[in-house]
Each structure stands twice: as C-alpha cells, then as structure tokens.
Amino acid sequence: MFRKLVSVCFFLVVTVCPKLVCAQKNTGTDNIYARENLIAWCIVPFDSEERDPVQRAEMLNKLGFTMLAYDWREKHVPEFDAELEALKKHHIRLQAFWFYSGPNPENDKYLPVILDLLKRHNLRTEIWCMIGGIKDMDKMTQQQKVEAVARPVAYIADKAAEIGCTVGLYNHGGWYGMPENQLQVIDYLKRPNIGIVYNLHHAEGDIERFPAFFPKILPHLMAVNLMGLKKGNPVKVVPIGQGDAEAEMIRIIRDSDYHGPVGIINEETAPDAEVGLMMNVDGLKKILKEQGDSGALKTYR
Known part of the structure; x- marks a missing residue:
C-alpha cells in the first residue's frame, strides 16, 4: 500500500508540476561554476565551421561539456532527430530547446x-522562449502589455506541460526582456512550469540594477547564461573576463541560493563555436581564480 502511495505521489509531481522535476535535475553539483554544470549555448547557427550534429556532439565531448541548449534556424529543422540522436550517443543532455x-x-x-x-x-526539457511581433505595444497600458504577452506564453506553456516540459522566458531586449515585466507575466499566469532564463549578453541596461532585481527573479530562475560586459555608452558585450561588470554579477549569482545550470555561449565571441566556447570558459576560469573559487576551479582540466 505504501509503495502504491509513493508511486501515485511521484506521478502527480511529474505530470502536474514538471518544474519541480526540472529543478531536481539541476542540483547535481555543490558549485554552480563547476565544469559539469556548464551548458553550451549559441553554437548551432553561430558557427563558421557549420558542424553537423555528430561533429557538434564530438566537439562538446572534447571540450568537456555535458549539456547543450539547442538554438536553431529553419535550415536546421531537417537535422532535429539527428541532433538528439547524436547527443544521446555522446552522453550529452539536452538542457533546453530554443523557440521564438x-x-x-x-x-x-x-x-x-x-x-x-x-x-x-x-x-522532458526546457523550452527557452522568446515572444515578439506583438503590434502597438507602445500604445498599451502596462496591464495590457502583460496580458498581450501572457496569451502566447500561456499557450506554449500549456502545450509544453502536456509532454512534461517547462518554459523559460528568455530576455532579449525590449519590454519582454525586462525581468520585472517577466515577473508580472509569471504572476499573472500562475503556471507551475514557467520560469526565467537570464542572459548577461542581453543585460546591457541591467548592470546597475542587477543587485536589486536578481533576488526577485531568483525563485523563478531556470538558467543563467554568462557573458562579458564592458561599461560605457553604449555598454559593450565582450568575452567573459574581458569586461568590467560581469565579475561582480558572477559573484552575486554564486553567493545567492541559485543552484541551476550556467550557460557558456559563443554568440558575439568567435566565428568558430569551439574557439568561442574555449575563450569564454578560459575567461570564466580567470574570474574564478581572481575570486578565489578553488572549489570550481578544481573541476576544470
């Protein structure tokens, strides 16, 4: 009887609240900057070598990545099945699937x-979701904007929930990219499988505000993607370790209660995805050394 009750409870957690399952999968390390907690991101359309699925998986094995967030363009659609098969064969977890x-x-x-x-x-993975193309947003009240964005997010989240997946609101500029607005959408919808994916490479306007809003998004945070940021007018996006703002943001994230995965990206870093990933990993290691994070550093080869 007890075993049946446990089985029923587990079934309810998996099917009704997939976000809980996602959170459990993301707590496999005591240090969020440990090598095994890094996701490779922005390496499919941003790769001058145009690697095929097997070549990409082999590259990730070579660099020591165990997770991939998959971004794509229309030309990659015929490769979808081959991509997932290559990841499985090379023991790489599909941490997320991008969708606009x-x-x-x-x-x-x-x-x-x-x-x-x-x-x-x-x-059962995360869908990193961008929403755009909503007309006349500038003429709407704040509440109307929340409702206009919430409608497509709700549809995607409900469809994702049917197959046990979660949805991460992905900041990429504009109204939708503001963390405070994403929090309002989440609060309005109250769907258990919606969270936030926060990207430093789209955080040019967030540097000064980051210490204030980060604790607010923390309960909903599914992933953090790192990049370098150099203060100025305008702020420049640079490789990790070459800016003057990302180190403090990296420290704040480490000192928080965040235990999810950390993305290392190639976009805006190097034409060759392998080179870009290596540059940003090396930049992260530089910052970790400066901050005395020996626990994370010992996981790198």
Whole structure:
C-alpha cells in the first residue's frame, strides 16, 4: 500500500508540476561554476565551421561539456532527430530547446514539430522562449502589455506541460526582456512550469540594477547564461573576463541560493563555436581564480 502511495505521489509531481522535476535535475553539483554544470549555448547557427550534429556532439565531448541548449534556424529543422540522436550517443543532455514565437503560437508551424520531436524522444526539457511581433505595444497600458504577452506564453506553456516540459522566458531586449515585466507575466499566469532564463549578453541596461532585481527573479530562475560586459555608452558585450561588470554579477549569482545550470555561449565571441566556447570558459576560469573559487576551479582540466 505504501509503495502504491509513493508511486501515485511521484506521478502527480511529474505530470502536474514538471518544474519541480526540472529543478531536481539541476542540483547535481555543490558549485554552480563547476565544469559539469556548464551548458553550451549559441553554437548551432553561430558557427563558421557549420558542424553537423555528430561533429557538434564530438566537439562538446572534447571540450568537456555535458549539456547543450539547442538554438536553431529553419535550415536546421531537417537535422532535429539527428541532433538528439547524436547527443544521446555522446552522453550529452539536452538542457533546453530554443523557440521564438509571435502573438499567435497556435499558428506557428514549428511549435508542433518541436513538441512532437521531444515527445518521440521522450525528453522532458526546457523550452527557452522568446515572444515578439506583438503590434502597438507602445500604445498599451502596462496591464495590457502583460496580458498581450501572457496569451502566447500561456499557450506554449500549456502545450509544453502536456509532454512534461517547462518554459523559460528568455530576455532579449525590449519590454519582454525586462525581468520585472517577466515577473508580472509569471504572476499573472500562475503556471507551475514557467520560469526565467537570464542572459548577461542581453543585460546591457541591467548592470546597475542587477543587485536589486536578481533576488526577485531568483525563485523563478531556470538558467543563467554568462557573458562579458564592458561599461560605457553604449555598454559593450565582450568575452567573459574581458569586461568590467560581469565579475561582480558572477559573484552575486554564486553567493545567492541559485543552484541551476550556467550557460557558456559563443554568440558575439568567435566565428568558430569551439574557439568561442574555449575563450569564454578560459575567461570564466580567470574570474574564478581572481575570486578565489578553488572549489570550481578544481573541476576544470
């Protein structure tokens, strides 16, 4: 009887609240900057070598990455199945699948393709979601903006929940990219499988505000992607370790209660994805050394 009760409880957690399952998967290390906690990100369309799925997986093995967040363009759609098969063969976890949509995701031709793909491969992962193309946002009140964005997010989140996946609101500038606005959307929808993916490479306007809002997004934070930021007018996005703002942000994240994965990206770093990932890993190691994070450093080869 007890075993049956435990089985029922586990079934309810998995099917009703997939975010809880996601959180459990992301707590495999005591140090968030440990090598095994890093996600490779922005390496599919941002790669001058145009690696195929097997070559990409081999590169990740070579560099020591065990997780990939998959970004793509239309030309990569025929490779979706091959990508997931290569990741499985090379023991790399699909941590997230990127998706961009407009105000009517029910008409998006690729959302059903992605959902079917994940379902066929029995993958419960995160969908890093960008929403754009909503007309006349500048004429709306704040509440109207929240409701306009919430509608497509709700549709995507409900479809994702049907296959046990979570949705991360992905900051990429504009109203949707403001953490405070994302928090309002989450509060309005109250869906258990919606969180936030925070990107330093789209945080040019957040440097001074970061210590104030970061604790507020922390309960909803699914992933943090690192990049270098050099103060100025405008702020410049640079490789990790070459800016003058990211080190303090990296320290704040470490000193918080965040225990999820950390993304290392290639976008805006180098044409070759392998070179870009290595540059940013080396930059992170430099900062970790300066901050005396010996626990994380000992995990790097």
